[in-house]
């Protein structure tokens with residue numbers, strides 16, 4: 001297992017370009033199964049989870065050309081449906097969350113799908129009910145086979161219908177949208193997730209000949225068509241990376257330009273960093289974070305302590321709370337970080353406390369951070385990265401801390417951040433992969 005050795009306390013400077021979005025890539029690359037024609041996708045991030053999904057597609061018989069590292073041309077004209085319940089698929093798909101989104105297009109096009117227990121971050125319970133119940137409402141039947149650990153789905157008699165989702169699950173909505181796009185009749189999904197990556201997926205399906213309306217809202221209407229054609233699609237910049245870089249700049253008192261942020265797609269994210277007191281300028285499509293000695297967390301209008309909490313889009317994504325928490329440790333003032341969706345995502349605060357941060361973990365969902373206001377620096381320690389975002393939060397802490405830190409289990413970080421050590425070195429960071 002690899003680790004990062006970081007020598008902290010150095011200011012960084014320069015320009016960094018965000019990668020294509022990981023969570024968009026997992027939806028979009030699954031959607032290539034919706035057509036037998038070629039689909040060209042650009043701005044693909046070169047990260048473990050996405051590369052694994054591409055390998056899975058290849059093993060299913062999808063032809064993949066990679067003319068450039070960030071561009072693939074997929075053609076799903078000869079798919080081996082049975083591969084999806086092989087031990088090889090079981091093993092590989094168990095390593096990433098995105099694999100569950102192969103089910104929607106498979107059901108739509110081949111009337112058959114197998115859903116294994118998917119992987120992804122171990123950040124709490126991550127149920128698949130929304131996906132399975134959605135497929136069932138469309139008329140698919142499913143049985144769980146304990147002997148192979150798969151849900152076997154069959155969709156011979158699927159028909160468009162009205163679906164009120166129990167919760168606006170992101171991957172669940174993507175799966176149902178993909179299934180409905182080739183299912184006869186009109187499917188209406190209410191309480192749909194509506195984040196930019198889903199908007200991108202719907203726009204792509206429409207370019208392929210699909211008929212989806214309500215894009216960007218929580219009420220989607222999908223008129224099923226008999227077939228879809230090929231298209232081209234470019235991934236948005238990764239908003240979680242962008243947030244991570246804003247946090248990095250503030251914590252390390254660095255001047256960093258984040259180039260090409262897709263500002264209109266960032267929703268409430270910039271405002272939430274401003275509430276932590278971080279200043280930055282929007283310059284065209286770039287975010288420029290200037291060097292700042294200190295930043296002060298805002299209070300509510302009545303003087304009450306700020307709470308930063310996650311909420312389905314257009315609320316704040318849960319994937320940035322770990323980053324915001326670490327940034328708050330050096331702010332002036334206090335904040336309550338409330339992680340509502342996942343119950344095991346805040347335990348990494350133990351490591352920050354060992355580094356000298358002042359945090360009270362109230363319960364698995366809530367952490368009160370009393371900012372040090374730079375009265376003292378964090379201290380470097382040895383730690384292990386429990387999940388992708390906590391891993392990057394710890395990396396940011398290490399880059400701001402005095403002395404040497406070692407971050408183990410960095411495969412978690414590599415799942416979602418492309419060549420992060422190389423890109424940070426280019427900004428002047430002292431980070432080595434061992």
Ligand SMILES: CC(=O)N[C@H]1[C@@H](OP(=O)(O)OP(=O)(O)OC[C@H]2O[C@@H](n3ccc(=O)[nH]c3=O)[C@H](O)[C@@H]2O)O[C@H](CO)[C@@H](O)[C@@H]1O
Pocket residue numbers: 023024026097098125126127167168169170171172312317318319340341342
């Ligand atoms: C591959 C991918 O795209 N992963 C993202 C996707 O995961 P994913 O699609 O798996 O997450 P879901 O949107 O299904 O929800 C995640 C968890 O939050 C709970 N939940 C969800 C909605 C809600 O209103 N209340 C609530 O408590 C669910 O029960 C579930 O346990 O969306 C999550 C929520 O933005 C992100 O953290 C993940 O990075």
Ligand SMILES: C=C(OP(=O)(O)O)C(=O)O
Pocket residue numbers: 022023049096097098119120121123319388389416
């Ligand atoms: C939780 C995340 O990813 P996944 O859903 O792929 O585990 C994430 O990207 O922060």
